[in-house]
Amino acid sequence: MIVNRQVLTLDEFTIKQLRDFPNATGELSGLLRDIGLAAKRVNVEVNKAGLVDILGDTGTVNIQGEEVKKMDEFANDQLVGVLRHGINCAGIASEELDDIVVFDDEVSNNSKYICMFDPLDGSSNIDVNVSIGTIFGVYRRVTPKGTPVTMDDFLQAGNKQVAAGYIIYGSSTILVYATKRGVNGFTLDPSIGEYSLSHPDIKCPPTGRIYSVNHGNFFQYEDPVRNYINVCQKKNKSNGGPYTQRYIGSMVADVHRNLVKGGIFMYPGTIDKPNGKLRLLYECNPFAYIVEKAGGKATDGKQRILDIQPKELHERTPFFIGSIEMMEELESFTGKV
Numbered sequence: 001m002i003v004n005r006q007v008l009t010l011d012e013f014t015i016k017q018l019r020d021f022p023n024a025t026g027e028l029s030g031l032l033r034d035i036g037l038a039a040k041r042v043n044v045e046v047n048k049a050g051l052v053d054i055l056g057d058t059g060t061v062n063i064q065g066e067e068v069k070k071m072d073e074f075a076n077d078q079l080v081g082v083l084r085h086g087i088n089c090a091g092i093a094s095e096e097l098d099d100i101v102v103f104d105d106e107v108s109n110n111s112k113y114i115c116m117f118d119p120l121d122g123s124s125n126i127d128v129n130v131s132i133g134t135i136f137g138v139y140r141r142v143t144p145k146g147t148p149v150t151m152d153d154f155l156q157a158g159n160k161q162v163a164a165g166y167i168i169y170g171s172s173t174i175l176v177y178a179t180k181r182g183v184n185g186f187t188l189d190p191s192i193g194e195y196s197l198s199h200p201d202i203k204c205p206p207t208g209r210i211y212s213v214n215h216g217n218f219f220q221y222e223d224p225v226r227n228y229i230n231v232c233q234k235k236n237k238s239n240g241g242p243y244t245q246r247y248i249g250s251m252v253a254d255v256h257r258n259l260v261k262g263g264i265f266m267y268p269g270t271i272d273k274p275n276g277k278l279r280l281l282y283e284c285n286p287f288a289y290i291v292e293k294a295g296g297k298a299t300d301g302k303q304r305i306l307d308i309q310p311k312e313l314h315e316r317t318p319f320f321i322g323s324i325e326m327m328e329e330l331e332s333f334t335g336k337v
Helices: 010-020 027-047 070-085 123-128 215-220 223-233 251-261 280-293 324-334
Strands: 057-061 067-069 091-094 113-121 132-140 161-169 173-179 182-189 194-199 210-212 264-267 297-299 319-322
Touching: 010 027, 010 182, 010 194, 027 070, 027 113, 027 132, 027 161, 027 173, 027 182, 070 091, 070 113, 070 123, 070 132, 091 280, 113 123, 113 280, 123 132, 132 251, 132 280, 161 251, 161 280, 173 194, 173 251, 173 280, 182 280, 210 251, 215 223, 223 324, 251 264, 251 280, 251 319, 264 324, 280 297, 280 319, 297 324, 319 324
Parallel strands: 091 113, 210 264
Antiparallel strands: 057 067, 113 132, 132 161, 161 173, 173 182, 182 194, 264 319, 297 319
16 A cells, blocks of 8 residues: 555654744643544544444433533543643633643642543434534633642633534544634544544635524524524525535534534524533634634624633633625624624
């Protein structure tokens, strides 16, 4: 077999970037590789989910009031375990856990970074073989190195992220991550067990023809959002369309598609849940960081997602994200952000 050495693995890519910054410690690169390792382990179990006892519910409910799937629990354990036993993370917060987890040992206390993640987004789709994923955001701690991290390190606005990413477990397994240098995607090559650079320097198209929203909640949405959805449905060749509606119900899959092809994803608040359903720290902030670095935009309908100062660990928010021109079209109905 001929190996294409023009294609960099994740490790080679991060090392190459370190060469460009001689004073870099490599700690962030190491943290990203740790997350990639945990995702490989999750990927193995996802791919054989029908053959082992990891489908269905555990019989417990998480802090969000949602049934915990067995794969949720497994993915969470893998991420916590890998990051705890590594040397690049001082503590974590997970959508599946009530409180932060502090890695209170000498090495971890001297780490610069904390990580927040949704270990398995879209897990309600596991049993029907729909794409699911892992979402994560990385922040530089604000408490002094050498001490255990505290809640202050986690309640930071999304604009303080130093990196964010997601892994999508689908027809192929892809890890996408963003730093201030841009957005890059790596596809897991099962023949060598490594992520290989497949989507270099991802840019979100300025517009698209896909809108993603749960139409089942249409009459629960505020009038400006409903008016915009009506316009999307009426798009034709004469006014920039036609638009097509695509909604998987797995946020990782929906936003990944729109990031690559152009589009807008909407999860508005409803009459019953005015603050929406999506979690600010584990889902919205990471995706907002990624899409903004790729040239798109993300808001809660009133302000930039990354500027929201969180007040609690499991805070929820309405969420609108996508191609810049489609977001501006939405804002012509909801008000300029």
